[in-house]
Amino acid sequence: MAGRAAAPGRGRRRRRRDRRHPGGPGLARHHRRPADRPRLLDQRTLHVISFRYHLVSVAAILLALAAGIALGSGPLDEAGDSLRGTSGRASADPAVVSFEEGFAGRTAEGLLEDKLKGQSVVVMTVPGASQGEVGGIVSDLQLAGAEVTGQVELSSKLLDAADRQFAEGVAQQSASGDPDVSAAKDSYGRIGAALARAFMADETTAVDQSATAIRSAFTEGDLLSADTAPTNRATMAVLVTGPERAGTADRSTVIAALAGAMNDTGKGVVVAGPASSSTDGGAVKAVRDGAFATAVSTVDVTDSAAGRVVTVMAAAAQAAGQPGAWGTSRSSGGALPQ
Numbered sequence: 643m644a645g646r647a648a649a650p651g652r653g654r655r656r657r658r659r660d661r662r663h664p665g666g667p668g669l670a671r672h673h674r675r676p677a678d679r680p681r682l683l684d685q686r687t688l689h690v691i692s693f694r695y696h697l698v699s700v701a702a703i704l705l706a707l708a709a710g711i712a713l714g715s716g717p718l719d720e721a722g723d724s725l726r727g728t729s730g731r732a733s734a735d736p737a738v739v740s741f742e743e744g745f746a747g748r749t750a751e752g753l754l755e756d757k758l759k760g761q762s763v764v765v766m767t768v769p770g771a772s773q774g775e776v777g778g779i780v781s782d783l784q785l786a787g788a789e790v791t792g793q794v795e796l797s798s799k800l801l802d803a804a805d806r807q808f809a810e811g812v813a814q815q816s817a818s819g820d821p822d823v824s825a826a827k828d829s830y831g832r833i834g835a836a837l838a839r840a841f842m843a844d845e846t847t848a849v850d851q852s853a854t855a856i857r858s859a860f861t862e863g864d865l866l867s868a869d870t871a872p873t874n875r876a877t878m879a880v881l882v883t884g885p886e887r888a889g890t891a892d893r894s895t896v897i898a899a900l901a902g903a904m905n906d907t908g909k910g911v912v913v914a915g916p917a918s919s920s921t922d923g924g925a926v927k928a929v930r931d932g933a934f935a936t937a938v939s940t941v942d943v944t945d946s947a948a949g950r951v952v953t954v955m956a957a958a959a960q961a962a963g964q965p966g967a968w969g970t971s972r973s974s975g976g977a978l979p980q
Contacts, residue, residue: 742946742947742948743947745947745948746946746947746948746950746951747947749951750782750785750951751785753951753955754782754785754786754951754954754955754958755785755786755787756786756787757786757787757954757955757957757958758783758786758787758788758954758957758958758961759786759787759788760787761787761788761789761877761878761909761957761961762788762789762790762791762846762874762876762877762878763783763788763789763790763791763876763877763878763879763880763957764790764791764792764793764794764841764842764872764875764876764878764879764880765779765780765783765790765792765793765794765879765880765882766793766794766795766796766841766879766880766881766882767793767794767795767796767881767882767883768795768796768801768881768882768883768884768893768897768925769795769797769798769801769884770883770884770885770887770890771882771883771884771915772884772916772944772945775882775916775944775945775950776793776882778944778947778950779880779882779914779944779950779953779954780793782950782951782953782954783880783954783957785954786954786957786958788954788957789846789874789876791841791846791872791873791874791875791876792868792870792871792872792873793868793869793870793872794841794866794867794868794872795866795867795868795869796865796866796897796900797864797865797866797867798893799863799864799865800833800860800865800866800896801893801896801897802893802896803892803893803895803896806829806830806896807829808863809829809833809863809865810829810832810833812836812859812860812863812865813832813833813835813836813837813856813860814832814836815859816836816855816856816858816859816860817835817836817839817840817852817855817856819852820835820836820839820852822835822838822839822906822907823835823836823839826903828899830896830899830900830903831899831903832903833900833903834899834900834901834902834903834904835903835904835906835907836856836860837856837860837866837900837903837904838903838904838906838907838908839852839853839856839907840853840856840857840860840875841853841857841872841875841876841879842875842876842877842878842879842904842907842908843875843876843877843907843908844877844907844908845877845908846874846875846876846877847874847875848873848874848875849872849873849874849875850875853875857871876908877908877909877961878908878909878910878911878912878957878960878961879904879908879910879911879912880911880912880914880953880957881897881901881911881912881913881914882914882915882944883897883913883914883915883919883924883925883926884915884916884919884925885915885916885918885919885924885945886918886919886921886922886923886924886925886927887923890923890924890925891922891923891928893925894923894924894925894927894928895928895932897913897925897928897929898913898925898928898929898932898934898938899932901913901929901934901938902929902932902933902934902937902938905934905937905938909960909961910937910938910939910960910961910965911938911939911960912938912939912940912941912953912956912957912960913925913926913929913938913939913940913941914926914940914941914942914944914953914956915941915942915944916942916943916944916945917942917943917945917969917970919942920940920942920969920970920972920973921972924942926940926941926942927972930967930974935967936965937965938965939956939957939959939960939965939966939967939968940956940967940968940969940973941953941956941967941968941969941973942969942970942972942973943968943969943970949969952968952969952977952978952979955968955978955979956968956978956979958979959979964979966979
């Protein structure tokens with residue numbers, strides 16, 4: 643049977659393109675290539691921060707916070723001026739103080755380990771300094787790897803401006819051959835230079851005849867005493883003061899002058915005291931306001947366990963040639979050395 647003929651004028655129907663195609667009818671379908679996926683780092687590439695570095699950094703931050711909590715808001719916001727004549731902790735909650743001491747004890751090793759390795763320190767005190775604070779500083783110095791050569795107390799007679807000429811005479815006679823004593827420009831410059839010759843040196847060295855003669859003369863003149871007589875001359879000194887009290891402004895000025903004179907020997911001097919020591923009349927404030935403010939390091943939080951750790955950190959900064967002022971909000975360097 644013959645096939646049915648197509649109707650005139652009608653050709654084969656052309657297939658229409660899908661109107662749903664985004665290009666509309668008559669356009670070829672475009673097949674998109676899948677977008678390139680972002681390349682990931684090689685799984686073997688790891689960026690790791692030392693856990694110990696991270697831990698020490700966090701501990702330093704928390705230590706500063708703990709010091710602020712234990713001291714109370716007073717010393718940190720200038721209201722501590724009302725605590726003059728006290729250690730600055732009189733109003734602190736004993737439970738908070740206990741927490742802060744425990745925290746400082748657990749974090750001190752990580753913060754101080756080997757900070758003063760190879761250094762030696764003579765600890766000097768003045769009347770009124772807390773023996774508990776001094777003992778804590780000595781322990782933390784040893785924890786930092788320092789050799790503590792001994793502990794010396796500067797007497798009230800040495801720090802009394804009325805006895806300046808007597809003390810100067812003792813210094814000149816006992817250290818007559820020392821060029822630093824002879825070259826000093828004022829009385830306390832000569833006295834401080836003599837003390838430095840007796841107890842300090844550029845390197846840890848044994849006590850020699852000249853140092854022994856100066857120590858004996860100052861002791862016999864009732865200008866100092868040594869419960870633990872230093873066996874070596876130290877590379878630096880930490881001078882621990884007491885709280886500010888009425889009538890101590892002149893004595894604080896003498897302490898600042900002696901610290902400045904001793905600072906030229908070895909790695910220098912750190913003057914540390916409780917929070918009130920940086921208020922008017924205090925020894926730390928006298929140093930910060932004096933001619934040696936940028937050379938002698940200061941700390942004003944020794945009445946806190948965390949502050950005693952900061953004192954040793956300040957000694958490490960001083961030994962590294964980076965002196966500063968740390969502690970309460972009255973300290974230009976902040977809570978602790980970076």
